[in-house]
Amino acid sequence: MLHTLWPTAPGRTEVVCEWFFEPQTIARDDFDPSDAVDFWDTVNRQDWHVCELAQKGVRTRGYTAGRYSAEEVDVHAFDQMVAERYMEALT
Numbered sequence: 001m002l003h004t005l006w007p008t009a010p011g012r013t014e015v016v017c018e019w020f021f022e023p024q025t026i027a028r029d030d031f032d033p034s035d036a037v038d039f040w041d042t043v044n045r046q047d048w049h050v051c052e053l054a055q056k057g058v059r060t061r062g063y064t065a066g067r068y069s070a071e072e073v074d075v076h077a078f079d080q081m082v083a084e085r086y087m088e089a090l091t
Helices: 034-058 070-090
Strands: 002-009 012-018
Touching: 012 034
Parallel strands: none
Antiparallel strands: 002 012
């Protein structure tokens, strides 16, 4: 499964989910992806709801930007790696 996010306006993003299966899997007579698609549809909608709530919180007067939390070590490492690659590409 591949998610592609297309920003359409400030505060709005179109999310396209594409499913990929092996050709031999699709060719089976009993091929039915609905269990997987239904499961991920539920998970995605829950995730999107949490993201929407986080965005609402960021727009409030009480929000103060800060450092990554102690639970976000991997997120911070990923962000640093991306920033380093961008800097390397510029040089």
